[in-house]
Structure formats: C-alpha cells, structure tokens
Amino acid sequence: MKKLFLVIGLLALTNWGFSQNQLGKADDMGRISLTSVVPQQIAGMPKQAESLLKNKLNEITTKNGLGGSATNPQFIITANVAIISKDITPTAPPMIAYNLQITFYVADYVNKVKFSSASIALKGVGTNEEKAYISAIKNINAGAPDIKNCIETGKTKIIEYFNSKCDFIIKEAKTIADQKKFDLAILKLTSVPDVCKECYNKAMDNVKPIYQMFLDDKCNKDLAQARTSWGGSLNYDGAMVAQSYLSGITPDAKCYAEAQELVKEIKAKVFADQKKEWEFALMVYKDGVDLQKQSIEAYRQIGVAAAEHQPSVVYDVSFLW
Numbered sequence: 001m002k003k004l005f006l007v008i009g010l011l012a013l014t015n016w017g018f019s020q021n022q023l024g025k026a027d028d029m030g031r032i033s034l035t036s037v038v039p040q041q042i043a044g045m046p047k048q049a050e051s052l053l054k055n056k057l058n059e060i061t062t063k064n065g066l067g068g069s070a071t072n073p074q075f076i077i078t079a080n081v082a083i084i085s086k087d088i089t090p091t092a093p094p095m096i097a098y099n100l101q102i103t104f105y106v107a108d109y110v111n112k113v114k115f116s117s118a119s120i121a122l123k124g125v126g127t128n129e130e131k132a133y134i135s136a137i138k139n140i141n142a143g144a145p146d147i148k149n150c151i152e153t154g155k156t157k158i159i160e161y162f163n164s165k166c167d168f169i170i171k172e173a174k175t176i177a178d179q180k181k182f183d184l185a186i187l188k189l190t191s192v193p194d195v196c197k198e199c200y201n202k203a204m205d206n207v208k209p210i211y212q213m214f215l216d217d218k219c220n221k222d223l224a225q226a227r228t229s230w231g232g233s234l235n236y237d238g239a240m241v242a243q244s245y246l247s248g249i250t251p252d253a254k255c256y257a258e259a260q261e262l263v264k265e266i267k268a269k270v271f272a273d274q275k276k277e278w279e280f281a282l283m284v285y286k287d288g289v290d291l292q293k294q295s296i297e298a299y300r301q302i303g304v305a306a307a308e309h310q311p312s313v314v315y316d317v318s319f320l321w
Contacts, residue, residue, distance in 0.1 A: 032158055032193045034061045034106065037078040037315045045081060046130040052137045053079060059142040060104070064151040072191040073313045074110045075158055077151075079103060080321050086132075089125065096132040098124045102140065104147060105320045106154025108161060112319045115157035118150035159196050166192075166199035170206050182214035183306035190303035207299050212252070214302065219253030222246065223262070230266055239266045239278050250283055 036057035038050050045053075057077050061067040066077075084099040103119040124136025141147070162169070169188060177185035189210070192203040226245040230238050242262070249259045259282055270278045 034077040063142045116153035118146040162196040187303040187306040219255040
C-alpha cells in the first residue's frame with residue numbers, strides 16, 4: 001500500500017508561511033473564479049459608489065457560481081457606467097434623478113480579450129448627485145437574466161481558453177520551474193480549473209515532478225539552515241533553532257536521510273553534554289491516507305501561497321470600451 005506522510009506535514013509545510021485565511025480556500029484553485037475590477041476610467045463616479053459597485057460585482061460572481069478568492073487575476077469581471085440623463089424632480093424639496101446605463105464585461109485581462117458583455121438601465125434618486133448615483137448602483141440585480149447570460153458566456157470562453165492553450169500553459173510552467181520558481185510553476189498548473197477535464201488532468205500529471213523539485217529544493221535550504229543554526233550553538237538552544245527548520249522537511253524529499261542523521265547527531269550531543277533529552281522526530285509516514293487527494297491539496301496550498309505573494313495588479317480596462 002502506498003503511504004503518505006502526516007497530513008499536517010504535507011499541508012502546513014512549516015516555515016513556508018501559508019496564509020490560507022487571507023486568500024481563501026484552497027478549493028478556489030480548482031475552479032473558475034473572476035476578479036472583480038472597478039476601473040479608474042469611470043468619470044464622475046463618487047468614491048462611495050466605487051466601493052458599492054465592487055460589492056455588487058462580487059455579489060454577481062458569487063450568485064452565479066464564480067465567486068471566491070480569484071487566485072488567477074487573468075480573468076476579470078468589470079463594469080462601465082454611463083450617465084444617460086440627470087434631472088431635477090419637481091418636488092419639495094427637489095431631488096436629483098439619474099438614469100444610468102451599466103455595461104458589465106467578462107474578459108481575459110492578460111490577452112486583452114473581451115469574452116462577454118451585458119448592459120442594463122438603472123434609475124436612482126437622491127437629495128444630491130452622489131446619493132442619486134449610489135441609489136442607482138444599489139438597484140443592480142445580481143440575478144438579472146442578462147447578467148447571468150453574460151457570466152455563463154464568459155465561463156464558457158474561459159473553459160475554451162484553457163482547452164485551446166493547454167500545451168502552452170504546461171510549457172510555460174516548465175520554463176518557470178527551470179528558473180527554480182517552483183511555487184509559481186505550481187500556481188500556473190493548479191490554476192487550470194477542474195471543469196476543463198482533459199487540460200486539468202494534464203496539468204496534474206505535470207505538476208507532480210515540479211512539486212518534487214519544490215520539496216527537494218526546500219529540503220536542501222531547510223537542512224542548510226538547520227546545520228548552520230546547530231553549528232553556531234552546539235547546545236539545547238541551538239537544537240531548538242535547528243528544529244524550527246527540520247520540522248518542515250518531508251519524507252518525500254531527497255535530503256530526508258541526511259536530515260535524519262543530523263537529528264541523531266543533535267540528540268546525541270545534547271544528551272552527552274547536558275544530560276537533557278531533545279524530544280524531536282522528523283515527519284513520518286502514515287498508512288490509510290488518500291495519496292492522490294492529499295497531494296492535490298498540497299499542490300493547491302503551494303499555489304495559494306504563491307498567489308498571495310504576487311504584487312497587486314493595477315488594472316487598465318479601457319481596451320473594453
């Protein structure tokens with residue numbers, strides 16, 4: 001029976017700093033999700049309305065099954081707002097009435113391709129221009145048929161993108177891995193949604209050797225740090241510092257045997273000099289765990305962490321209109 005090291009070791013990879021709570025669930029890596037973008041190019045939009053529109057875009061993606069934390073910023077949903085008319089109502093006190101046209105877009109931002117669009121008309125009334133504008137934005141119905149069709153068409157186009165570009169995506173991931181940017185290569189491959197079954201399976205096959213390179217590279221770095229920490233302070237305190245690095249070494253890594261030897265050396269030295277037990281053991285294998293499922297989860301966790309550390313994208317979506 002195949003064995004798998006303790007799940008906590010596979011998923012946590014101590015010292016690597018996964019921040020899943022900040023970015024969202026690892027499941028988000030396995031499905032299509034859209035990044036909500038409020039463009040800077042909308043002239044005259046009140047600041048408060050920008051935040052409200054962002055919330056509405058998030059509501060649209062969530063309601064239509066494409067919400068969550070979009071770890072791949074390539075695919076976006078955005079909107080443009082045009083003021084059709086502005087009137088003053090013959091009331092006491094007089095009110096401002098806006099007629100707006102909002103056009104929603106689903107697009108591939110990297111390749112500057114529009115996948116789908118939908119326009120809706122909205123009305124808003126308020127005691128001033130800002131409140132009237134915000135009143136109109138509040139009337140966006142995330143479940144409106146035109147919006148739903150726009151999202152569904154966009155989703156279909158995204159699936160077509162992955163199916164047609166699969167070989168290119170895999171080749172690019174291998175090139176990134178050759179540059180020793182293993183986490184980014186894993187991110188690219190795990191960004192293929194599982195609804196693109198053929199490409200997804202190819203990506204998972206190709207992520208395995210890159211994941212192994214990631215483990216081996218991390219193991220070598222952690223082991224080097226542990227040796228340096230121990231060599232600089234051959235006592236119990238030095239052992240505890242070394243432990244912080246050794247605890248991240250997994251049984252799959254090539255340097256695991258060397259790490260075991262260092263653990264034995266440290267234990268013997270600490271006991272001989274200080275008659276003190278150093279209670280530490282490297283990760284061990286455990287039977288009865290679904291190897292494939294847990295491995296895919298580990299890939300995705302690495303992708304999540306890599307996505308989190310990427311610089312924020314400043315979007316210019318003027319190519320859409």
